[in-house]
Amino acid sequence: MNLIFRLFWMLISARFGARRGVLDEGRLTFRCWPTDLDFNMHMTNSRYASFMDLSRVEMMIRNGAWKRVRAAGLYPVLGSYSIRFRRPIRPFRRFDVMARVVSWDERWIYIEHKMIVGGGEVAAICLVKTTFLGKEGRVPTDKLIAIMGYSGPKPPFPDSLTKKDALDAALKA
Numbered sequence: 001m002n003l004i005f006r007l008f009w010m011l012i013s014a015r016f017g018a019r020r021g022v023l024d025e026g027r028l029t030f031r032c033w034p035t036d037l038d039f040n041m042h043m044t045n046s047r048y049a050s051f052m053d054l055s056r057v058e059m060m061i062r063n064g065a066w067k068r069v070r071a072a073g074l075y076p077v078l079g080s081y082s083i084r085f086r087r088p089i090r091p092f093r094r095f096d097v098m099a100r101v102v103s104w105d106e107r108w109i110y111i112e113h114k115m116i117v118g119g120g121e122v123a124a125i126c127l128v129k130t131t132f133l134g135k136e137g138r139v140p141t142d143k144l145i146a147i148m149g150y151s152g153p154k155p156p157f158p159d160s161l162t163k164k165d166a167l168d169a170a171l172k173a
Contacts (some may be wrong), residue, residue, distance in 0.1 A: 015062035022150040025100040026059035042088035056100040065148035079129040103155045
């Protein structure tokens, strides 16, 4: 990870920040530095994924899930992510990275990320499909949700996730 100082800052702020629920939205604020740029002088596309990684970990630390899944010997892995770039993030521009659990099925947890620039404009939106593995392999999602400490109802499964699953199936090698 080449965002080491941002990682340390995120870990400190997440540790001492307000607690959240498993389904609550997380938000981190960053600034686009010259080291985040590509040749077109806007944030390089690979950096979006790195900031989203930070926001997922921060979300799990603040809602207490990270401590619980690590205590259970589990670790997260991504199945896929689908991103739509809408606007560039220019040098020195502040932006927010938002993360929230949208829903889950028997195998995957679906997380939505938004990169927001000044005035609330969406620079990028992304749907991530993730699961957790342990010694015996993939952990069933119902068991994982219970480990994370959530006992409420499952959020509705929106049409966008069904379409994402269809795209993932089409791309399967």
